[in-house]
Amino acid sequence: MDFPIETRRHSAAHVMAAAIQRLFPNAKFGVGPAVEYGFYYDVDIGRAVTPEDLGAIEKEMRKIIAENPEFKHEEMSLDEAIALFESLSQSYKVELLNDLKTKGTTKMSLEDAQDLDTENPAVASIYRTGQFVDLCRGPHVGHASEIGAWKLTKVAGAYWRGNAENPQMQRIYGWCFDTQAELEEHQKMMEEAEKRDHRVLGQALGLFTFHAYAPGIPFFLPKGMAVRNELVKFVHEVSYGEGYQEVQTPQIFDCELWKTSGHWEHYRGDMFTMTVDEREMAVKPMNCPAHMLIFNMGLHSYRELPIRLAETTMLHRYELSGTLGGLARARAFAQDDTHIFARQSQVQAEVLALLERVRAVYEVFQLTIAEAVLSTRPEKFMGEAAQWDRAEDDLQKALTESGLPFGVIEGEGAFYGPKIDIRVKDVIGRKWQLATIQLDFQMPQRFELSYVEENGSRQTPVVIHRAILGSIERFLSILIEHYAGAFPLWLSPEQVRVLPVAERHEEFAASLASELHSHGLRAECDASKESVGKKVRNAEKDKVPVMLVVGDKEADGDVLTVRRYGQEDQQSIAKNDLIKKLLEEIKNRK
Numbered sequence: 001m002d003f004p005i006e007t008r009r010h011s012a013a014h015v016m017a018a019a020i021q022r023l024f025p026n027a028k029f030g031v032g033p034a035v036e037y038g039f040y041y042d043v044d045i046g047r048a049v050t051p052e053d054l055g056a057i058e059k060e061m062r063k064i065i066a067e068n069p070e071f072k073h074e075e076m077s078l079d080e081a082i083a084l085f086e087s088l089s090q091s092y093k094v095e096l097l098n099d100l101k102t103k104g105t106t107k108m109s110l111e112d113a114q115d116l117d118t119e120n121p122a123v124a125s126i127y128r129t130g131q132f133v134d135l136c137r138g139p140h141v142g143h144a145s146e147i148g149a150w151k152l153t154k155v156a157g158a159y160w161r162g163n164a165e166n167p168q169m170q171r172i173y174g175w176c177f178d179t180q181a182e183l184e185e186h187q188k189m190m191e192e193a194e195k196r197d198h199r200v201l202g203q204a205l206g207l208f209t210f211h212a213y214a215p216g217i218p219f220f221l222p223k224g225m226a227v228r229n230e231l232v233k234f235v236h237e238v239s240y241g242e243g244y245q246e247v248q249t250p251q252i253f254d255c256e257l258w259k260t261s262g263h264w265e266h267y268r269g270d271m272f273t274m275t276v277d278e279r280e281m282a283v284k285p286m287n288c289p290a291h292m293l294i295f296n297m298g299l300h301s302y303r304e305l306p307i308r309l310a311e312t313t314m315l316h317r318y319e320l321s322g323t324l325g326g327l328a329r330a331r332a333f334a335q336d337d338t339h340i341f342a343r344q345s346q347v348q349a350e351v352l353a354l355l356e357r358v359r360a361v362y363e364v365f366q367l368t369i370a371e372a373v374l375s376t377r378p379e380k381f382m383g384e385a386a387q388w389d390r391a392e393d394d395l396q397k398a399l400t401e402s403g404l405p406f407g408v409i410e411g412e413g414a415f416y417g418p419k420i421d422i423r424v425k426d427v428i429g430r431k432w433q434l435a436t437i438q439l440d441f442q443m444p445q446r447f448e449l450s451y452v453e454e455n456g457s458r459q460t461p462v463v464i465h466r467a468i469l470g471s472i473e474r475f476l477s478i479l480i481e482h483y484a485g486a487f488p489l490w491l492s493p494e495q496v497r498v499l500p501v502a503e504r505h506e507e508f509a510a511s512l513a514s515e516l517h518s519h520g521l522r523a524e525c526d527a528s529k530e531s532v533g534k535k536v537r538n539a540e541k542d543k544v545p546v547m548l549v550v551g552d553k554e555a556d557g558d559v560l561t562v563r564r565y566g567q568e569d570q571q572s573i574a575k576n577d578l579i580k581k582l583l584e585e586i587k588n589r590k
Contacts, residue, residue, distance in 0.1 A: 003141050008148045009034035009176040011071060011140045013041050015147065016174060018069075018132035019060035020045070023053075029134070030092045030160055030169050037186060038150070038175040042158050044092075049155045049170040057172070058152045064144055069130040071140040081124030081135065092160065093135045097124060149183040150176040157322065164320055192428050198480035199326035205485050205542065207493065208327065216324045216331035218473060223493035226522060230491050231472050232312060234589070235336040239361055239468050244310040244338060249290035251314070255280040260446055261289040270317050283316045288440075288465060291339045292447040295461075300451040305461065306342040306350055312472070327477035334472045340464040341449070344387075347462055348394040351420070351437055354466055355402040358422060358435045361468050364589050365479065367424040370431050372399055372406035374420055375413040382416050383441040391439050391462070392418050416442035417462075426482040434475070438465040486543040486565055490586040496523040497544045499535040501551040508555040512548065512575075519579050521586075540565065546582065 003011075013032035020027050020043055030042030043049070076084070078101045085093040125137045129144065141147060152174040160166035177183040202208045207224030210217070220228055236246070255273070258264040263271070263285070272283040284290065291309045300307065312334045319331050342350055355372075362369060374395055377388045395418055399406045406420075413419055417439035423431045440463040450458040469475040479487070489495055496516055500509035509525045516523035526535045532549060539547045547563040549570070554560055560578055563570045573581070 003146060005148075005176070005178060006034045007139055007141060008146070008178070009039040010136075010138075011144070012147050012150045012174060012176045013039035014071070014127065014129045014132065014134055014136070014140065015061050015064055015144050016057060016152070016172065017041050017043070017134065018064055018129050019057050020172075021132050022060055022064075023056055026089070028090055028092055031096075032134075034176075037177075038153070038173060040171050040173045042160070042169040042171050044167065044169050049172060054152050054155060054172070061150075061152075064130060065147065067130070068143050068145045070143050071138075072128040073138060073140075074126050074128070075123045076126060078122060078124050081126065084126075084133070085135065088133065096135060100124070148176055148178050149180040150174055151183060151187070159320075159322065162320075164322075189428050189430065193430060193481065196428070196481040196484045198328070198477040201480050201485040202326065202477075205493075207480070210326075215321065216319060218327055218330055218332070224476075226493040227487065227491055228472065228476060231469070231476060232334075234364075235312060235469065235472070238364070239336040239357070240310050240338065241357055243306075244308040246310045246312075247291070247294060248311060248313055249287060249294070250284070251316075252276070252281050252283055253290070255282055257289050257293070258282055261292070261443060262446060263289070270319070272316050272318055285315055285317045287311045287313070287315070287335075287337045288339055288443060288463070289447075292443055292449060292463075295341055295449055296447060300341075302343060302451055302453050302459075305451060306340050306346050308338055308340045310336075310338040312336065327473040327480075330471075330473050333474065335467050336469045336472065338466050340466065341444075341451075341461040342464060343451075343453075343459070344390065344462055347391060347439065347464070348398050350464055351395055351398040352401055354437055354464075354468075355398060355404060355420075358468055359402070359404070362424055362434075365482070367426060367432075367434075367482065369404060370423045370425040372404045372420055372422045374399060374406055374408045374418065376408060376410050376418050378411050378413055378415060380415055381413070382445075387441060388418065391441075395420055395437075395439070414438060414440075416440045426478065432478055434470050434478075435468045436466065436470070439463075440465055487545070488590065489545045489582065490589045492543075492545050493522065494524055494542065494544050495521050495582070495586075496546045496548060497539045497542075498523065498525045498548045498550055499532055499539065500525070500527065501532045501549065503529075505550050505552070505555050509550045512550065512560075516579065519583065521579070521582060536563065 010033065013034065016039070017029055017032055024045040026046065028044040030044070032039065032041030078097055082094055082097045082101070085097065124135060127134050127136045127138060127140060152172065154173050156171045156173070157168050158171035159168055175183060175186060177186060202224070205223065206221050207227065208218045208220050211219060240246070255264055258271070267285065271285050274281050291311070294309060295307065314332055314334050316332050319329055323329055324331070340350055359369065374392070376392050377385070381388060399420065419436060419438035421433060422435040423433050425431050444460050444463050449461055451461055453459045479491070498509040498513045500506045506527050510527065513523045513525040526538070528535065530538070536547060536549070543565060545565045549561045549563060558575055559572050560575050561570050562573055562578060
């Protein structure tokens, strides 16, 4: 039978748990879902899992698959299931079952993948794989031999249910694919990704660093700041586009703002809070509530709409220390964040224009749009169903007209409105979630926003939340890995390095670097006492896109010897022609 890959991956997690139970009979099990590219299981064996353990678990898994046990499904009452897992000393499973019994759900606030609910919350769904028994809603493959190609990969710490106050478990990860060829291809991609790790390259290239005094908040070094400034400039010139008005709002607000917006109730744990003048305050984790205040500072006519407000000031979010990951997940970041205040009749045209801009933005970076996803009205939603129906129809029509491939996920929209999320593919085939376009019916009502319609009535605008790069810091982490640190000329922190052949050429080389700098090029002169060959190798190591080797011929004439990063061949070109060519390349962001 041809099983969906998610089913194979989930089944692989169960086989892994069965192997762990054989090797560690007293092991306690948390949850083991399928995830992108594979699966994991959270386990507690009473100590850390070692690389040797990982090899033993993988060996035992192969034995189980050779035995080919059946995945057997059964249902029982919650009380029967609680008694079963108590007899097995599986306290984590008992906790989930008690939640199901008392709350009607096991859904966890931090990790939706661990939702074990069934259609009937009074019944527990159980799967048996050989001697291993698990609380699971399934589905699974029929027999273990139908899982496909798999491999265990790594172990990480994970707090039970994502809560730092709970016990820390060991999360064992694995990959799983339909075929061995797909698994090997993915392994090659991951090996290449490891070489491109932005945390390693960022340090090696002198772009950014971190310090214990500011955990999770990056220090941008001069070279990194040059790249970041170029991205911010790109945001102003391209990502925002015409028709946007840039604003700057405070970093700290009274908690009453966040209560009005709803964040105090739903997002407070992710905010940095403080008491100032006996008032409870919070550092802003997003810009949208402040933009609502700006819109409300004046009376607006329908003729003014859409009003587009943009902002790139820093945002701060309290991410758990275990979730931090270099620039990809930091506690401080900026976004190409905009909010469009529009009439309902303007939504489709605005979204279509945004989708066209998304395509144009990613083309600059040679990132390929892999797919778009439209998430529709959830079971619990704000506003009228008819309003949602029209909004979803507008989004779907805009996606269809844009020509982007897209899918629909029913019921996964935010409670305040439907949304479009866009994933891109980098040069080695990895997918990244980037742009988001969200319609918001709730916040405009909570802030009592209104504009004067053509007939003189007061109407509430729809707000479109949009970001294309998203977090500039996270986008930079993606670019570092996408380009393997070898940025295109316009983004490179050091665009030109002048390499004097001998000491007698240093004065000319320094003067040339200064002249290039006066034209707006980020140029440096390598006046070290190294050989010219070593200087070239150093420039290649630093991934400088343009190297100018200066000897007697160059110092005495007007023709320069040019070497581009990654190319063995050199070319000779007149200085003024080279400057013109480089400036044109930078201007066009080639």
